[in-house]
Amino acid sequence: MFTQVGISQLYVLDQDAALDFYVGKLGLEVRNDIDLGVMRWLTVGVPGDNREIVLLTPGGPMMDEADAERLRDLVRKGHAGGWLIFYTGDCRSAYETLRSRGVEMTQEPMEQTYGIDCAGRDPFGNHFRITQPRA
Numbered sequence: 001m002f003t004q005v006g007i008s009q010l011y012v013l014d015q016d017a018a019l020d021f022y023v024g025k026l027g028l029e030v031r032n033d034i035d036l037g038v039m040r041w042l043t044v045g046v047p048g049d050n051r052e053i054v055l056l057t058p059g060g061p062m063m064d065e066a067d068a069e070r071l072r073d074l075v076r077k078g079h080a081g082g083w084l085i086f087y088t089g090d091c092r093s094a095y096e097t098l099r100s101r102g103v104e105m106t107q108e109p110m111e112q113t114y115g116i117d118c119a120g121r122d123p124f125g126n127h128f129r130i131t132q133p134r135a
Contacts, residue, residue, distance in 0.1 A: 105120045
């Protein structure tokens with residue numbers, strides 16, 4: 001039936017700050033940055049991978065202002081449910097590179113049964129993991 005996930009999304013509070021983080025610090029690339037009039041369609045992705053991540057601000061046209069404010073509050077607290085897992089060939093190197101760029105890393109690289117991974121958080125509270133799968 002399905003062949004892959006093409007686009008997923010994260011809520012962010014400021015799309016320009018999200019671009020600075022996801023492109024400037026994590027090294028993703030902009031795929032789309034389109035003013036749709038009622039919203040900005042902003043997507044990024046890992047170079048060489050065709051999947052995209054929508055960086056969406058809570059608000060219209062999908063929800064009314066009261067719901068948007070409740071969601072913004074959850075985003076600020078890191079409870080909006082957004083998270084990503086990135087794969088890498090060298091978790092320890094990725095961790096050190098991101099730390100040197102000022103990224104908030106919440107867990108140092110650890111040996112796991114499935115490989116090596118570490119964790120970080122974006123400026124909006126969304127969590128991400130970096131995993132180096134076992135060969």
